[in-house]
Amino acid sequence: MSLFVFSSANKIAQGIIRRLNASGQYEKIVCADLYPNYHSHESYLRGLDDSIANSKIIQDIKIHDRPELNAHIRDASHVLYITHDYFQLTPSKLNLIRTVAEYAQKAKVKKFVALTPIELDHQGEPQPVFDAAESEKAAREACPDMIHLKSDLTFGPNSSAVDFLIRGSLMNKPLDINIVSQTGKPIHSENVADVVERVLSEDGHAGKQYAVEGPESINLNTYLNKVGDWSKTSFKYGKDWFDLGFNADHVNAQVKNTCQFLNSYKGVDAPGFEDISSFNLNLRDIYSDHGELDRNQYPSKGPFERYIKNLLY
Numbered sequence: 487m488s489l490f491v492f493s494s495a496n497k498i499a500q501g502i503i504r505r506l507n508a509s510g511q512y513e514k515i516v517c518a519d520l521y522p523n524y525h526s527h528e529s530y531l532r533g534l535d536d537s538i539a540n541s542k543i544i545q546d547i548k549i550h551d552r553p554e555l556n557a558h559i560r561d562a563s564h565v566l567y568i569t570h571d572y573f574q575l576t577p578s579k580l581n582l583i584r585t586v587a588e589y590a591q592k593a594k595v596k597k598f599v600a601l602t603p604i605e606l607d608h609q610g611e612p613q614p615v616f617d618a619a620e621s622e623k624a625a626r627e628a629c630p631d632m633i634h635l636k637s638d639l640t641f642g643p644n645s646s647a648v649d650f651l652i653r654g655s656l657m658n659k660p661l662d663i664n665i666v667s668q669t670g671k672p673i674h675s676e677n678v679a680d681v682v683e684r685v686l687s688e689d690g691h692a693g694k695q696y697a698v699e700g701p702e703s704i705n706l707n708t709y710l711n712k713v714g715d716w717s718k719t720s721f722k723y724g725k726d727w728f729d730l731g732f733n734a735d736h737v738n739a740q741v742k743n744t745c746q747f748l749n750s751y752k753g754v755d756a757p758g759f760e761d762i763s764s765f766n767l768n769l770r771d772i773y774s775d776h777g778e779l780d781r782n783q784y785p786s787k788g789p790f791e792r793y794i795k796n797l798l799y
């Protein structure tokens with residue numbers, strides 16, 4: 487079997503790639519990303535432990551255009567799409583998941599899985615949750631057998647939200663977040679990888695949608711406190727946020743939308759999801775089983791990575 491993973495330059499994707507590589511199920515895993523964000527993926531691969539960085543199974547490529555994307559999907563038996571977080575770097579974020587779904591349907595791949603974490607939902611869009619729901623609906627229509635996984639806010643060493651929060655804290659900048667009473671069920675990044683691995687390898691999931699949630703309902707303030715305790719960082723609250731080189735409106739939208747629970751998504755006109763109780767997973771509890779912070783997850787390239795490495799070593 488061959489697996490095509492797109493997009494792969496974010497923390498959640500990288501943890502899943504590590505898991506799938508270790509599973510031994512695939513003869514080839516092609517990790518792809520759009521050209522503007524490719525440097526992040528390339529940097530990540532260089533920072534992995536030798537057993538993966540030197541793997542003959544994993545290939546990393548840049549995608550420049552639609553024909554190139556289509557060609558790689560045709561070459562794969564299984565396709566895994568993961569919501570990207572490129573902000574305004576991508577001309578049409580809303581069309582990307584639909585395009586991948588269309589190509590997967592035409593190529594008649596054995597399985598097409600779309601993982602759309604709430605923390606990566608179209609953060610630069612005016613209505614990110616609504617826009618995400620609309621784009622995912624279009625993808626399901628294009629590929630009726632698409633397996634859709636919608637994960638709640640994640641925690642653990644392969645969490646994009648945790649990665650973003652730690653980077654901001656290390657720059658000593660406050661969070662532009664309103665701490666409100668909303669609650670959700672955060673899920674460990676390893677449990678997300680559990681679900682992805684299962685739906686890719688098992689029968690009976692075609693066309694289904696799963697809400698990938700953890701076992702405990704907590705509020706945002708508790709989530710931030712637990713992440714701070716685990717990473718030995720503290721979060722300040724205010725209107726300013728560090729400059730990533732993007733438009734300030736996009737940055738503010740990212741911070742606010744990153745810390746959304748899946749409940750906010752369920753509040754829009756979105757179809758119902760099955761829970762993951764049938765998977766019988768050992769779901770990790772954010773109170774007692776946050777996991778170990780893997781220093782190798784942070785490549786030593788770029789100012790933010792250096793800040794993180796200096797703190798953790």
